[in-house]
Amino acid sequence: MSEQDFISQSKVAIVGLGLMGGSLALALHGRCQGLLGCDQNPRTLEFAGRQRIFSQLTDKPEDILPIADVVVLATPLNSILHFIERLPNLHPGSPIILDLGSTKSVVMRAYGSLPPRFDPLGGHPMCGKAKTGFENAEKSLFKGAAFAFTPLERTSEQARSFAEDLASILDAHALWLDAEIHDRWCAATSHLPYLVASALAGSTPAETKPLIGPGIRSTTRIAATPASIMLDILQTNRENILEQMESFQELLDHYRSLLLSADYETMKSVLDENANRQQELSAGPEGG
Numbered sequence: 001m002s003e004q005d006f007i008s009q010s011k012v013a014i015v016g017l018g019l020m021g022g023s024l025a026l027a028l029h030g031r032c033q034g035l036l037g038c039d040q041n042p043r044t045l046e047f048a049g050r051q052r053i054f055s056q057l058t059d060k061p062e063d064i065l066p067i068a069d070v071v072v073l074a075t076p077l078n079s080i081l082h083f084i085e086r087l088p089n090l091h092p093g094s095p096i097i098l099d100l101g102s103t104k105s106v107v108m109r110a111y112g113s114l115p116p117r118f119d120p121l122g123g124h125p126m127c128g129k130a131k132t133g134f135e136n137a138e139k140s141l142f143k144g145a146a147f148a149f150t151p152l153e154r155t156s157e158q159a160r161s162f163a164e165d166l167a168s169i170l171d172a173h174a175l176w177l178d179a180e181i182h183d184r185w186c187a188a189t190s191h192l193p194y195l196v197a198s199a200l201a202g203s204t205p206a207e208t209k210p211l212i213g214p215g216i217r218s219t220t221r222i223a224a225t226p227a228s229i230m231l232d233i234l235q236t237n238r239e240n241i242l243e244q245m246e247s248f249q250e251l252l253d254h255y256r257s258l259l260l261s262a263d264y265e266t267m268k269s270v271l272d273e274n275a276n277r278q279q280e281l282s283a284g285p286e287g288g
Contacts, residue, residue: 022048102233105237120152126146
């Protein structure tokens with residue numbers, strides 16, 4: 001059976017129907033045998049039901065997980081870890097388990113404790129929006145984005161092929177990484193930028209609102225991400241984020257030093273260098 005056939009003949013359970021889980025559900029509608037959804041929020045379940053894309057919806061994972069061939073964990077990070085602990089009691093079979101958490105090392109360690117019958121694989125799509133929730137989900141959310149996958153040694157070829165085909169369905173770019181490398185890179189490309197955006201939003205005087213334009217709006221966009229989501233990430237990738245903060249602080253101090261000394265020639269050189277770096281970094285799949 002080809003991997004495309006595997007997806008079309010599989011029942012996929014998505015636990016957590018927020019922006020990511022909801023967008024994934026929209027993209028998978030009609031591509032699998034059955035789409036099963038689980039969320040703890042009654043309003044989310046009501047909204048999901050109105051989409052008419054799910055075979056079954058519930059707030060109890062035990063209602064759907066036992067019949068799923070693939071289980072996608074799309075909840076906040078600490079909830080993902082909690083679900084992994086419960087999986088042996090929730091699913092009697094040998095499903096593929098894929099999570100969408102933003103920190104991977106801690107998740108991969110948790111996967112290592114699962115019984116051998118489970119087929120786990122870490123995942124992290126590098127996309128998103130400032131507004132969360134299923135009501136803001138989009139079928140095309142993953143288009144053009146990198147979708148990082150972090151396998152264990154035990155991850156089967158079927159699970160790897162499933163991941164590649166899933167990325168293809170989503171029009172995303174599959175990127176296979178070691179979990180520790182993923183976390184180090186994400187500290188630089190996602191987690192520190194969130195803190196910088198938050199600090200910039202917090203330090204901008206309220207009286208400047210009449211002059212707020214697209215520059216600061218785009219720069220601070222990710223500061224709107226709910227702290228309840230980001231705290232899990234900051235806790236689980238703390239050391240990598242602190243290391244990136246030190247590098248950022250050094251450059252910020254250098255800028256301050258150049259301004260204090262009125263060394264505008266050197267300042268221009270540094271700014272030009274980093275403008276070129278921005279162009280190089282942006283010449284690829286869009287992140288989030």
